[in-house]
Amino acid sequence: MTYPPQGPPAPGGRPDPSAHSPGDPSEWSQSGEVPPTEQIPRPDAATTAIPAPPVSAAPPPVSGDVPAAPHGDRPGSEAGKPRGRFGDLLRDPLSVTLVLIIVVALGLAGVIGGELFARNRADSVVAGVVQCVVQDSATASFGMLPPFLWQHATKRYSSISIQTAGNNVRDAKEMSLDIQIRDVALAETADAAGTIGSLVATVNWTAEGIKQTLQGVLPLVGSLISSVTPNPADGTITVDAGLSTIVAEPTVSDGGVSLRVLSLTGLGFTLPRETIQPILDSATDKLTKDYPMGIKADSVTVTKDGVQSVFSTRNASIPKANEDPCFAAL
Known part of the structure; x- marks a missing residue:
């Protein structure tokens, strides 16, 4: 214009x-x-710049808050160091210590769990073998040291404790076993599944159990037995059988326990003891002999509750499954 x-x-x-x-x-x-x-003059478009809108200033930080630095540019950060929360944990000594404690605790929990599982499994296997041999329920426990996992890995076991329920041992009523085994090595050979350094079994047979056992194994006379009385003073037991009385001494005989008849009376008369001795011998042989691994009786004692005996074996071979099915689980 x-x-x-x-x-x-x-x-x-x-x-x-x-x-x-x-x-x-x-x-x-x-x-x-x-x-x-x-x-x-018209303004030159090339030289006229449109002013940029003003940049609004960021609101001031609230008192006590520190503005977050851009990712990777935190104060004190350096190139190559871990970033984020995990990196912050690694830079905190307390956090690192807690993480290590947790890792160690989890590792120990796994080892302890494996130890307990393997130990319980082995206890069950051994108890099952004993239960098969004595025909009564049993419990077993392995020695605490060294740890069972180490014993299992080396197949060498320092000690095993076994207790039976006390119901019976074979046909012997109310007989219980307390067995202590040492130095077991499961190294299979052509003749054995392993070896046992020593085995000691303490056998307790109650007076009531002796009575019930004799009632079952003695023909004719057994049904007449009314009581069995232990006499610790002279090491004998007295068997009352109706009109007859038997005084017998428990002794070690041929690797087992036998009842040696000292006297037999009936109707006020003394009868030949040979009339009853073979019957008692046959009964006790079935009850206390022919145990596996060469287990033999070492001693026998009359107590106020009945008869206590000790059986043992040394450097014994563990039977293979084809020799004794009770040991198949090993």
Whole structure:
């Protein structure tokens, strides 16, 4: 857009309306000439920059809060160090200690769990073998040291304790066993499944058990037995059988326990003891002999409760399954 030039300003700085200049429109029509126009320069688009909107300042941090540094630019961080929460944990000594404690605790829990499982399994296997041999329920426990997993790995067991329920041992009623085994090595050979350093079994046979046993194994006379009385003072037992009385001494005989008849009386008369001795021998042989691994009786004692005996074996071979099915589980 063009504007005609104005005349000189009137005094006081305001233009004089009466004055005119060559650029006055009234002269355009008289002279027919159009005065030159004044061009207002147009701004150059290339040089005119549109100002960018002002960047709003971030709100000031709340008192007590520290602005989070950009990821990877935390204060104190260096190139190559772990970042994030895991990296922060590794830089905290207390956190590292707690992590190590947790890892160790989990490892110990796994080892203890494996130890208990293997130990319980082995206890069950050994108890099952004894139960098969004596025909009564039993419990077994392995020695605490060394740890059972080590014993199992080396197949060498320091000690085993076994107790039977006391119901019976074979046909002997109310007989119980307390067995202590040492130095077991399961190294199979052509003749054995392993070896046992020593085995000691303490056998307790109650007076009531002796009575019930003799009632079952002695023909004719057994049904007449009413009581068995132990006599610790002279090491004998007295068997009352109706009108007869038997005084016998428990002794070790041929690797087992026998009842040696000292006297037999009936109707006030003394009878030959040979009439009853073979019957008692046959009964006790079935009860106390022919145990596996060469187990033999070492001693026998009469107590106030009955008869106690000790059986043992040394450097014995463990039978293979084809020799004694009771040992198949080993």
